[in-house]
Amino acid sequence: MTRATVDDLEISLPRLRARLDALAELGAIEGGGCARLALTDDDRLGRDLVVSWMRDLGLRIDVDEIGNVVGTWPPERTDAPVMTGSHIDTVATGGRFDGTLGVLAGIEVLETVITSGVELAHPLAVAFFTDEEGSRFAPDMLGSLVFAGGMSLEDGLAVRAVDGALLGEELIRIGYAGPQPCPARPPHAYVELHIEQGPVLEAEAVTIGAVTGVQGISWTELTIIGQSNHAGTTPMSMRHDAGYAAAEVASFVRRLAADMGSPQVATVGRIELHPNLVNVVAARATITVDLRNTDEELVGVAERRLFEFCDELAEREGVSIERRSLARFAPVDFDERVIALVEEIARARGLSTRRLPSGAGHDAQMLARVCPAGMVFVPSVRGISHNPAELTADADLEAGANVLLHVLLRLATDER
Numbered sequence: 001m002t003r004a005t006v007d008d009l010e011i012s013l014p015r016l017r018a019r020l021d022a023l024a025e026l027g028a029i030e031g032g033g034c035a036r037l038a039l040t041d042d043d044r045l046g047r048d049l050v051v052s053w054m055r056d057l058g059l060r061i062d063v064d065e066i067g068n069v070v071g072t073w074p075p076e077r078t079d080a081p082v083m084t085g086s087h088i089d090t091v092a093t094g095g096r097f098d099g100t101l102g103v104l105a106g107i108e109v110l111e112t113v114i115t116s117g118v119e120l121a122h123p124l125a126v127a128f129f130t131d132e133e134g135s136r137f138a139p140d141m142l143g144s145l146v147f148a149g150g151m152s153l154e155d156g157l158a159v160r161a162v163d164g165a166l167l168g169e170e171l172i173r174i175g176y177a178g179p180q181p182c183p184a185r186p187p188h189a190y191v192e193l194h195i196e197q198g199p200v201l202e203a204e205a206v207t208i209g210a211v212t213g214v215q216g217i218s219w220t221e222l223t224i225i226g227q228s229n230h231a232g233t234t235p236m237s238m239r240h241d242a243g244y245a246a247a248e249v250a251s252f253v254r255r256l257a258a259d260m261g262s263p264q265v266a267t268v269g270r271i272e273l274h275p276n277l278v279n280v281v282a283a284r285a286t287i288t289v290d291l292r293n294t295d296e297e298l299v300g301v302a303e304r305r306l307f308e309f310c311d312e313l314a315e316r317e318g319v320s321i322e323r324r325s326l327a328r329f330a331p332v333d334f335d336e337r338v339i340a341l342v343e344e345i346a347r348a349r350g351l352s353t354r355r356l357p358s359g360a361g362h363d364a365q366m367l368a369r370v371c372p373a374g375m376v377f378v379p380s381v382r383g384i385s386h387n388p389a390e391l392t393a394d395a396d397l398e399a400g401a402n403v404l405l406h407v408l409l410r411l412a413t414d415e416r
């Protein structure tokens with residue numbers, strides 16, 4: 001095929017939409033979203049469906065020891081591929097595009113390339129990684145972290161879920177404890193298509209985000225131990241109220257983010273009280289704190305200020321506060337060549353584009369440890385995500401998938 005004809009290749013939006021909608025049926029929840037927490041039966045159903053599409057295309061399918069799945073074309077090629085992909089696990093109130101767009105656009109790209117017969121200097125691969133969300137098994141991006149050698153396989157398999165299950169046992173239970181060794185041999189390059197999950201592209205009416213990197217992230221679980229007591233008889237001065245202390249932390253992190261200013265963000269997403277009863281002063285509170293900033297130093301400042309506040313709060317309220325780190329990743333910069341290629345391809349296709357960092361974590365930030373990596377963003381309507389109302393317009397899905405197609409083709413047909 002001549003360069004001109006390669007440049008004319010286009011993905012099929014109806015095929016991509018059909019797969020997005022079919023996958024969204026699995027773990028479907030009210031409002032058109034999905035709940036496929038990592039390694040649950042719904043995740044298994046999603047995995048089986050995506051693997052069946054990979055198989056229908058004739059890809060070589062490799063499942064590794066942490067359950068990551070990679071489909072490669074041509075199947076007989078074993079040299080380092082130009083890889084794309086993302087995740088198909090979701091949060092409990094997930095939408096139908098977070099992660100799944102990257103995996104299914106990758107499948108759509110491979111189908112388009114296979115049908116065209118274009119000669120490849122490097123094989124192409126599409127992957128979905130285990131437990132990107134981290135909601136059930138922390139940290140997030142766990143599968144791609146093990147894939148990239150950032151966490152040992154043993155440590156990954158030993159992670160306990162918020163519901164008490166063991167990751168390694170769940171992997172066996174759903175049939176995705178694969179033979180391929182971790183860490184994997186690095187791909188030649190990695191490019192991921194993802195919804196922005198934020199308000200920037202929509203606010204500026206920009207279609208394609210050329211993502212510059214991912215901000216730093218810190219997840220801490222705090223276990224606050226107070227003293228259960230009678231809600232009616234216990235004078236306020238005698239209370240060691242874990243529920244009150246948890247609420248104090250939640251309002252502190254809000255003040256902390258305001259005080260540090262953008263782009264600092266802070267979230268208490270999980271609060272579990274025990275015994276969680278109307279007439280009992282809470283004995284125990286388990287809460288999580290999510291702190292993020294594009295500046296590694298400032299992530300550290302936010303953590304230190306949180307921990308100092310916890311020490312003062314424990315003293316003041318007569319409670320103890322134990323800390324456990326659930327995730328800690330420094331900010332990551334993507335490869336300048338990949339970022340520039342995303343911009344070049346978007347402009348060549350007459351699409352508006354701008355550079356921006358990612359507020360959310362992604363598998364690409366782990367692949368960036370081992371190969372040139374980058375991301376393509378498309379707008380999120382009203383900036384909403386991790387919510388069944390998550391939405392990206394068809395025209396933007398098509399634009400993003402076509403940019404992904406031509407970025408991957410450029411990398412895979414370049415002998416370097």
Ligand code: HGY
Nearest residue numbers: 132133134140360361
């Ligand atoms: O938490 C995150 O940023 C991602 O959705 N796992």
Ligand code: MN
Nearest residue numbers: 098099132362
């Ligand atoms: Mn995601």
Ligand code: MN
Nearest residue numbers: 091098133386
């Ligand atoms: Mn997500």
